[in-house]
Amino acid sequence: MAERGGERGAFRRGFGGGGGRSDRGRGRRRGRKEEEEKWVPVTKLGRLVKAGKITSLEQIYLHSLPIKEHQIVDLLVGPSLKDEVMKITPVQKQTRAGQRTRFKAFVVVGDGNGHVGLGVKCSKEVATAIRGAIILAKLSIIPVRRGYWGNKIGKPHTVPCKVTGKCGSVTVRMVPAPRGAGIVAARVPKKVLQFAGIEDVFTSSRGSTKTLGNFVKATFDCLLKTYGFLTPDFWRETRFSKSPFQEYWDLLGKPTKALLLDDVENANA
Amino acid sequence: MEIDSVEKLKGLQITALDDEEEEEEEEKAQEIDIYDEEEEDEEEEQEPVILGFVEKPEHSWSLLRQQFPSKAGAVPAWLDPDNLPSGRSCVCDLCGEPLQFLLQVYAPLVEKESAFHRTVFVFMCLSMNCLLRDQHEQWKRQPEKSSRSVKVFRCQLPNVNHFYSSEPPKGNKTDKPLTSGAPLCNWCGTWKGDKFCSSCKSARYCSQKHQVMHWRAGHKPQCQQLSLSPQPPESNTYNDGTTGVNEMKGKILLLIKCLCFQTAVASKSLWPEYEMKNEHESEYETEMSEDDACANNSLVSRSGMDDSMKSLLDSFEGDGDRKSWASFQERIAKAPEQVLRYCRSPKARPLWPMSSGRPSQTNIPNCSYCGGPLCFEFQILPQLLYYFGVKNDVGSLDWATIVVYTCEASCDGVGYKEEFSWVQLSSPSPNLP
Numbered sequence: 001m002a003e004r005g006g007e008r009g010a011f012r013r014g015f016g017g018g019g020g021r022s023d024r025g026r027g028r029r030r031g032r033k034e035e036e037e038k039w040v041p042v043t044k045l046g047r048l049v050k051a052g053k054i055t056s057l058e059q060i061y062l063h064s065l066p067i068k069e070h071q072i073v074d075l076l077v078g079p080s081l082k083d084e085v086m087k088i089t090p091v092q093k094q095t096r097a098g099q100r101t102r103f104k105a106f107v108v109v110g111d112g113n114g115h116v117g118l119g120v121k122c123s124k125e126v127a128t129a130i131r132g133a134i135i136l137a138k139l140s141i142i143p144v145r146r147g148y149w150g151n152k153i154g155k156p157h158t159v160p161c162k163v164t165g166k167c168g169s170v171t172v173r174m175v176p177a178p179r180g181a182g183i184v185a186a187r188v189p190k191k192v193l194q195f196a197g198i199e200d201v202f203t204s205s206r207g208s209t210k211t212l213g214n215f216v217k218a219t220f221d222c223l224l225k226t227y228g229f230l231t232p233d234f235w236r237e238t239r240f241s242k243s244p245f246q247e248y249w250d251l252l253g254k255p256t257k258a259l260l261l262d263d264v265e266n267a268n269a
Numbered sequence: 270m271e272i273d274s275v276e277k278l279k280g281l282q283i284t285a286l287d288d289e290e291e292e293e294e295e296e297k298a299q300e301i302d303i304y305d306e307e308e309e310d311e312e313e314e315q316e317p318v319i320l321g322f323v324e325k326p327e328h329s330w331s332l333l334r335q336q337f338p339s340k341a342g343a344v345p346a347w348l349d350p351d352n353l354p355s356g357r358s359c360v361c362d363l364c365g366e367p368l369q370f371l372l373q374v375y376a377p378l379v380e381k382e383s384a385f386h387r388t389v390f391v392f393m394c395l396s397m398n399c400l401l402r403d404q405h406e407q408w409k410r411q412p413e414k415s416s417r418s419v420k421v422f423r424c425q426l427p428n429v430n431h432f433y434s435s436e437p438p439k440g441n442k443t444d445k446p447l448t449s450g451a452p453l454c455n456w457c458g459t460w461k462g463d464k465f466c467s468s469c470k471s472a473r474y475c476s477q478k479h480q481v482m483h484w485r486a487g488h489k490p491q492c493q494q495l496s497l498s499p500q501p502p503e504s505n506t507y508n509d510g511t512t513g514v515n516e517m518k519g520k521i522l523l524l525i526k527c528l529c530f531q532t533a534v535a536s537k538s539l540w541p542e543y544e545m546k547n548e549h550e551s552e553y554e555t556e557m558s559e560d561d562a563c564a565n566n567s568l569v570s571r572s573g574m575d576d577s578m579k580s581l582l583d584s585f586e587g588d589g590d591r592k593s594w595a596s597f598q599e600r601i602a603k604a605p606e607q608v609l610r611y612c613r614s615p616k617a618r619p620l621w622p623m624s625s626g627r628p629s630q631t632n633i634p635n636c637s638y639c640g641g642p643l644c645f646e647f648q649i650l651p652q653l654l655y656y657f658g659v660k661n662d663v664g665s666l667d668w669a670t671i672v673v674y675t676c677e678a679s680c681d682g683v684g685y686k687e688e689f690s691w692v693q694l695s696s697p698s699p700n701l702p
Binding site (some may be wrong): 038039041042043044047048050052053068069132136137173243244 | 577594595598599601605606622650651652654656659661663665667695
């Protein structure tokens with residue numbers, strides 16, 4: 001290498017000319033596990049999570065921060081996150097040379113304790129689609145609010161109120177149920193609700209529930225609304241706390257009450 | 270074109286108007302999407318990309334300028350030690366603070382004799398406010414009139430030059446450059462130190478701000494001692510790693526830490542030093558494992574047509590920003606520790622994390638020295654912030670990518686030429702499904 005310096009240009013192996021052999025032994029690692037361990041965060045939120053400054057998903061939900069790296073969810077929720085492939089559909093596109101088939105995977109992830117996510121990915125290979133859908137599901141994870149049907153004894157087990165979600169022509173309605181009722185729903189939303197951690201619920205659906213995509217999305221939308229429903233617990237004024245990213249902080253009135261999320265969790269528990 | 274339409278006709282099927290009831294009959298038939306799905310794979314030609322990784326330097330001397338390193342953090346190893354950038358080029362145009370060294374890339378051009386040695390340096394201002402204002406500036410069409418907080422310099426030398434021998438360095442401690450180079454600032458160790466401390470006349474600074482900072486940080490007590498020495502010592506930092514002959518006294522008076530560094534840099538806010546190694550991206554291509562076993566676990570059978578898949582796509586596969594982020598993640602997932610992507614070619618396109626904030630061809634100006642077009646050379650990824658240990662406060666630095674465009678012809682000249690950089694910030698708006 002040193003002798004050829006004169007003709008080739010440059011002495012060291014600089015960028016652009018060389019970049020050949022991997023003399024550090026990288027790149028030959030196999031196995032997903034090692035790759036996950038050496039996650040290098042790309043976003044600020046990722047760096048905060050990796051440093052341990054953020055300990056739960058609720059802190060992220062509180063400030064409505066977008067989660068852009070699925071490893072954040074992995075770190076925060078951890079091993080209790082389970083995933084399930086709901087359906088794999090072949091879809092096709094007409095081209096001059098025939099049809100191009102791709103596979104579309106629907107994946108639901110959840111920890112069975114108030115967090116669900118739904119991911120859809122289309123890809124030329126099934127495995128890629130499933131992998132991509134799992135990642136997308138982790139990125140779209142939402143909190144699910146649970147409440148009581150009657151007496152506030154024990155842990156919340158059902159939806160807090162009647163909620164309904166719609167997608168396409170499918171509407172799914174969830175009604176609080178007493179303990180022991182179980183999830184009274186069709187196969188597809190039952191899976192989603194199990195992942196969400198809801199133990200008892202009555203459901204009613206309408207529309208073309210045969211279309212799995214819409215059906216699953218409608219239940220997801222329904223679960224999304226559980227935290228959007230204003231109940232008397234939320235009547236107290238929120239005391240806003242500073243987001244990790246907020247640059248300019250204007251004082252908003254008289255902040256004296258406790259944080260909103262803490263209130264709800266205390267009331268329900 | 271008639272042949273195409275005939276083939277298209279062959280592909281069409283006669284279905285009943287009410288699609289819902291006909292689904293069962295179509296179970297056996299193949300499904301046809303009428304609308305065009307977005308292309309998963311981008312159809313650009315994949316130019317070979319070289320990735321840069323940061324590592325701790327092997328030896329204390331391996332990042333000195335006579336070794337022609339590629340490095341990140343701490344102080345730059347100037348290629349041309351005499352004709353350093355000065356004046357307005359050293360400071361952030363928005364706040365006036367001297368810029369901090371980010372990284373340098375040793376990227377010689379094989380085909381050009383005058384670019385036997387060629388290094389590109391990137392500097393940026395530490396303040397996030399400046400970076401936010403810089404976003405507006407980079408969209409301006411005339412680069413001379415824009416005030417940037419991120420500056421890129423390129424320097425090239427032929428094989429035979431005044432500063433280094435024509436023989437390649439041996440790669441050990443004995444390598445020395447031919448000249449000692451201009452003295453550097455005592456505080457930052459980055460810029461030319463042409464201003465003296467007026468009392469002791471030994472400490473050098475690049476700007477008043479750094480003089481003030483050094484004064485407060487410990488120069489004040491030393492200043493009197495330095496000025497008391499009978500012969501004012503020559504400046505104590507040169508940019509080749511050696512120290513002047515007649516300042517043994519100065520050495521003792523300086524902090525003990527200085528002895529560990531080659532150049533006595535007083536500032537604490539410099540980023541940690543790393544060496545940059547490069548690898549081809551193709552070495553990281555992982556094989557896809559065909560794993561059809563999970564398909565058996567699907568809840569519902571594979572047949573049946575989904576009607577409104579498009580609406581589902583929109584929400585769950587995301588809009589433009591999320592899609593470009595997803596493909597960005599996929600690309601870097603092959604080698605998650607990369608901090609630099611190098612591909613110097615007019616056809617090469619950088620890997621954009623966001624779909625918003627991308628420059629069009631008109632946004633990239635021409636070279637201000639030769640008038641020729643600029644071409645993409647490399648881009649810096651945000652993993653570097655993680656390696657630098659940048660604090661994640663409200664006002665700390667954060668970017669999605671910094672793309673550097675350099676003169677396509679790599680025009681010649683003495684000293685350092687300014688090139689164009691484009692910063693893409695991550696969008697702050699929440700984007701929940």
